[in-house]
Amino acid sequence: MTRIRVEGAAPYDVVVGTGVLGELPGMVGERARTVAVVHAEGLPEIARPVCGALEQAGYVVHALPVPDGEAAKEAGVLAGLWSSFARVGMTRTDVVVGVGGGATTDLAGFAAASWLRGVPAVLVPTTLLGMVDAAVGGKTGINIPEGKNLVGAFHPPAGVVCDLATLVTMPREDYISGLAEIIKAGFIADPVILDLVEDDPKGAASPDGPHTRELVERAVRVKADVVSADLRESGLREILNYGHTLAHAIEKAEDYRFRHGHAVAIGMVYAAELARLAGRLPADAVRRHRDVLTSVGLPVSYAADWPALRATMTIDKKSRGSTLRFVVLDGIAEPGRLEGPDEDLLAAAYREIGR
Numbered sequence: 604m605t606r607i608r609v610e611g612a613a614p615y616d617v618v619v620g621t622g623v624l625g626e627l628p629g630m631v632g633e634r635a636r637t638v639a640v641v642h643a644e645g646l647p648e649i650a651r652p653v654c655g656a657l658e659q660a661g662y663v664v665h666a667l668p669v670p671d672g673e674a675a676k677e678a679g680v681l682a683g684l685w686s687s688f689a690r691v692g693m694t695r696t697d698v699v700v701g702v703g704g705g706a707t708t709d710l711a712g713f714a715a716a717s718w719l720r721g722v723p724a725v726l727v728p729t730t731l732l733g734m735v736d737a738a739v740g741g742k743t744g745i746n747i748p749e750g751k752n753l754v755g756a757f758h759p760p761a762g763v764v765c766d767l768a769t770l771v772t773m774p775r776e777d778y779i780s781g782l783a784e785i786i787k788a789g790f791i792a793d794p795v796i797l798d799l800v801e802d803d804p805k806g807a808a809s810p811d812g813p814h815t816r817e818l819v820e821r822a823v824r825v826k827a828d829v830v831s832a833d834l835r836e837s838g839l840r841e842i843l844n845y846g847h848t849l850a851h852a853i854e855k856a857e858d859y860r861f862r863h864g865h866a867v868a869i870g871m872v873y874a875a876e877l878a879r880l881a882g883r884l885p886a887d888a889v890r891r892h893r894d895v896l897t898s899v900g901l902p903v904s905y906a907a908d909w910p911a912l913r914a915t916m917t918i919d920k921k922s923r924g925s926t927l928r929f930v931v932l933d934g935i936a937e938p939g940r941l942e943g944p945d946e947d948l949l950a951a952a953y954r955e956i957g958r
Contacts, residue, residue, distance in 0.1 A: 605816075607823050609739065609759070610831035617739055617763040617823050619816065624652055627700070628660035630725045630762030634696040637663045639688060641711040643675070643703030644668035649729055649769055653702050665691045671703075673859040675710045676745040678754075684714040698723045698761070704730040704777075705737025705863070709752070712743030716758030723761040729769040731781025731810075732864055735788070735822035738763045740830040740843075746859065750918050751851045757835050765819065770810035779808055779900045780864030783846075785818050786895055787871060788825040791842050791930075791938045796821050797895055804898035842938040845930045846870030849953075852915035856907055868901035869956060877952040878931035881941060888935060906957045909950060 604620030618626045631638060638657050642650035647668075654664045667687050669675040693699075699722060701711025708726045715724035728738040744755020770778065782800075789796030799807065799814045806812030826843060833840040850870035854861050875892045878884035893903045916927060927949075929941040 605820055607820065607827050608831075609827045611741075611759060611834050613759050613761075615760055615762050617765060617827065619734075619765045619767065619820055619823065621767045623764055623766050624656045624727075626762070626764050627653065627656050627725065627727070628662075630764070631657065631660075631662065631698045631700070632723070632761070635662060635698045635723070637665065637691060637693055637697040638700055639684075639691060639693060639697070640664060640666045640700045640702060641684060641707065641714065642666060642668055642701075643671045643707045643729075645671040646703055646729060649727075650702050653700065653727055657700070669703075669707060669710060671706075673706050673746065675703075675706045676752075678745060678747070681710065681714060681717075681745055684710070685718060688714070688718050693718060693722065695719050695722055698725060700725045700727060701738075702727045702729060703733070704728065705733040708733055708738045709743055709755070710745060712741075712758055712760065713745060713755050716743050716756040721758065724758065726760045726763045728763065728765060730773060731770055731778055731819070732784055733781075734765040734770075734819055735781065736784040736826065738765075739823055739826045740840075741834060742836075750915065751854055751859070753918070759834065765823070767810070767816060767819065770815070773810065775808075776862065778810060780862040782807060782899050783864035783867040783871070783896070783901055785822040786899075786901075787843075787845050787867060788822040789895075790871065790892070790932060790935060791845050792825045792829075792936055793821050794935050797891070797935070800895055800899060808899045841928075841940070842930055845932075845938065846872075846874050848916055848927075848929055849873045849912065852912045853905060853907070855915050856912060865902050868896045868903060869905045872896070872903045873952055873956050874929055874931050876955040877929060877941065877944065877948065878933070880948055880952055880955075881931070881944065883931060883933050883939070883941070885934075888932065891935070904956050904958065909953050912953070913946075913949065 699715035741759035850866035
């Protein structure tokens with residue numbers, strides 16, 4: 604296995620490997636008596652061995668299923684977890700374990716952050732997207748009708764266990780969706796990721812590919828390095844939102860039925876076109892965005908009502924007052940900011956992804 608350290612006020616390890624559930628008891632710790640395993644209801648075959656490993660270590664384990672996907676990230680589901688925590692007697696020394704994709708770990712993390720003003724959480728992401736993005740970094744939250752992830756808290760986990768064996772059973776489209784966040788890490792910080800994908804797109808699009816473990820570890824290291832320096836997204840961490848300003852607007856427009864990675868892929872191309880039109884990114888770098896993303900089966904175009912998308916983008920978390928702010932590139936692995944772009948520029952970049 605590989606251990607990747609995330610530094611900060613409360614350092615923790617991200618363990619990457621195959622058959623690594625044995626790491627869970629050490630992350631839960633000796634102070635806990637009760638463990639609430641919050642898991643996606645469609646993953647009983649993965650939740651069972653997690654519960655088994657914890658029970659064998661002597662904990663009192665309560666399995667708490669939640670809806671699959673973004674349906675879990677709702678206020679009503681969160682309130683239900685609070686009631687369950689009360690029912691099983693969760694104290695401040697007890698632990699929440701989140702098992703599932705990014706939506707499940709986001710919810711479990713926020714439930715832990717808000718119960719008794721904060722109890723420890725250990726996360727077991729079971730999707731590619733969850734491993735390289737959602738479970739690492741301490742961001743937790745839920746959606747509201749007005750937008751995605753607008754309610755939440757920064758709550759670093761006590762540890763993250765990425766068992767690569769769970770990727771083998773993922774639906775192909777979901778796996779490919781997760782590649783968007785890996786490719787994003789390549790564009791903002793680690794071009795070797797782009798080289799690996801370009802050398803073998805077919806292998807990159809499969810959990811059995813020769814570079815799967817390296818791609819996961821490189822993406823996790825990018826995120827670990829960034830969040831170690833900036834937990835609360837006050838500066839550097841904003842680069843992890845590359846492509847997300849438009850992506851979150853697309854997800855809301857599609858009532859969260861659009862895969863997050865697909866939206867991020869489109870959002871990255873939009874940000875690249877925006878940077879090109881602003882005179883900051885060469886055209887060949889924009890073409891590389893399109894080529895790398897399409898080579899693994901990710902979308903790079905989208906057509907919907909621009910005024911509605913633009914209105915949603917106004918409440919993006921990077922905005923300051925009425926000023927819209929974008930993460931853009933000045934070159935591969937050279938992220939920067941574009942603040943208050945002209946409305947005509949925004950619309951022109953959107954026309955480019957509608958072609």
